[in-house]
Amino acid sequence: xxxxxxxxxxxxxxxxxxxxxxxxxxxxxxxxxxxxxxxxxxxxxxxxxxxxxxxxxxxxxxxxxxxxxxxxxxxxxxxxxxxxxxxxxxxxxxxxxxxxxxxxxxxxxxxxxxxxxxxxxxxxxxxxxxxxxxxxxxxxxxxxxxxxxxxxxxxxxxxxxxxxxxxxxxxxxxxxxxxxxxxxxxxxxxxxxxxxxxxxxxxxxxxxxxxxxxxxxxxxxxxxxxxxxxxxxxxxxxxxxxxxxxxxxxxxxxxxxxxxxxxxxxxxxxxxxxxxxxxxxxxxxxxxxxxxxxxxxxxxxxxxxxxxxxxxxxxxxxxxxxxxxxxxxxxxxxxxxxxxxxxxxxxxxxxxxxxxxxxxxxxxxxxxxxxxxxxxxxxxxxxxxxxxxxxxxxx
Numbered sequence: 001x002x003x004x005x006x007x008x009x010x011x012x013x014x015x016x017x018x019x020x021x022x023x024x025x026x027x028x029x030x031x032x033x034x035x036x037x038x039x040x041x042x043x044x045x046x047x048x049x050x051x052x053x054x055x056x057x058x059x060x061x062x063x064x065x066x067x068x069x070x071x072x073x074x075x076x077x078x079x080x081x082x083x084x085x086x087x088x089x090x091x092x093x094x095x096x097x098x099x100x101x102x103x104x105x106x107x108x109x110x111x112x113x114x115x116x117x118x119x120x121x122x123x124x125x126x127x128x129x130x131x132x133x134x135x136x137x138x139x140x141x142x143x144x145x146x147x148x149x150x151x152x153x154x155x156x157x158x159x160x161x162x163x164x165x166x167x168x169x170x171x172x173x174x175x176x177x178x179x180x181x182x183x184x185x186x187x188x189x190x191x192x193x194x195x196x197x198x199x200x201x202x203x204x205x206x207x208x209x210x211x212x213x214x215x216x217x218x219x220x221x222x223x224x225x226x227x228x229x230x231x232x233x234x235x236x237x238x239x240x241x242x243x244x245x246x247x248x249x250x251x252x253x254x255x256x257x258x259x260x261x262x263x264x265x266x267x268x269x270x271x272x273x274x275x276x277x278x279x280x281x282x283x284x285x286x287x288x289x290x291x292x293x294x295x296x297x298x299x300x301x302x303x304x305x306x307x308x309x310x311x312x313x314x315x316x317x318x319x320x321x322x323x324x325x326x327x328x329x330x331x332x333x334x335x336x337x338x339x340x341x342x343x344x345x346x347x348x349x350x351x352x353x354x355x356x357x358x359x360x361x362x363x364x365x366x367x368x369x370x371x372x373x374x375x376x377x378x379x380x381x382x383x384x385x386x387x388x389x390x391x392x393x394x395x
Contacts, residue, residue, distance in 0.1 A: 013178025032146015
């Protein structure tokens with residue numbers, strides 16, 4: 001699927017590929033192959049080896065990155081609009097004709113293993129990984145880092161097989177935003193991808209699952225607290241009410257959690273929630289980091305604030321939240337990278353691209369009662385709790 005949005009007021013363009021090849025598609029006993037593949041796929045492609053590929057993109061002034069999510073692998077690049085066609089030529093090689101050099105597999109594995117080991121030095125990330133692993137059903141709960149023993153046993157044939165199986169036009173999205181012309185772009189994409197053959201339909205179907213809370217015992221001075229409960233998906237009419245609830249709780253220094261848990265009581269150094277979504281489900285995810293001696297009190301006060309939200313919000317809070325959402329929307333409209341990502345995300349989740357006016361209308365329609373209505377459908381209950389520290393906590 002090709003999506004494009006012309007932004008006449010800019011002189012740049014962003015190219016964004018979403019390929020359904022994320023961690024959820026890692027085969028059993030090969031958890032982490034997506035991360036290794038995402039690394040190797042940029043180490044030479046088409047007629048260029050790894051160094052030549054990097055040099056070609058650097059000469060075009062391309063700011064670029066690749067990442068692995070639960071469902072999609074993302075390849076992104078931003079450059080001057082006049083360099084966008086040449087950049088797209090290179091990206092087509094990366095997607096379709098990567099070298100996947102065997103002599104660089106060991107280096108890619110080493111980087112992936114370092115990423116796993118770094119979790120032990122980042123307890124906040126670790127507790128969030130463990131929360132998602134227990135909250136979401138398989139395969140949506142797979143962490144992109146994978147497992148050390150699986151990564152160590154990978155062969156180059158495993159990586160190449162994964163590329164052949166998942167890098168095909170089925171479900172792939174190419175989005176471009178910036179000062180570009182539709183017809184020349186369409187013609188170029190047809191030339192580059194017209195003979196790209198479809199493969200078998202592969203879906204990441206969630207398995208039956210019951211979320212489980214967990215305590216990870218570790219003798220530390222700090223306790224990491226993470227929690228999650230069901231919320232509205234992006235296609236739900238209550239989605240923006242969910243985003244508003246997130247903003248009331250965690251949208252800046254005047255938000256309730258920051259004010260009540262940190263400022264008034266001094267219980268923790270970090271606290272907040274954020275909304276995340278898959279196609280068929282939404283989740284409100286939260287985190288607090290605090291001293292071990294204050295961990296239970298921090299959890300108690302935080303949960304009380306979360307549940308107090310159903311008692312209503314003020315017009316001032318709605319004004320603050322809508323101002324923040326509109327500010328994010330406007331900044332997105334001024335960034336080619338953000339806009340390319342947004343239209344690809346819309347198509348992936350909704351099968352269409354939302355207009356600026358549609359989103360703004362949804363934000364303008366937010367009221368205290370709309371948040372109350374959201375909480376009636378998605379109350380703060382069935383909370384999954386994962387903690388990391390010296391002692392388990394109780395809800």
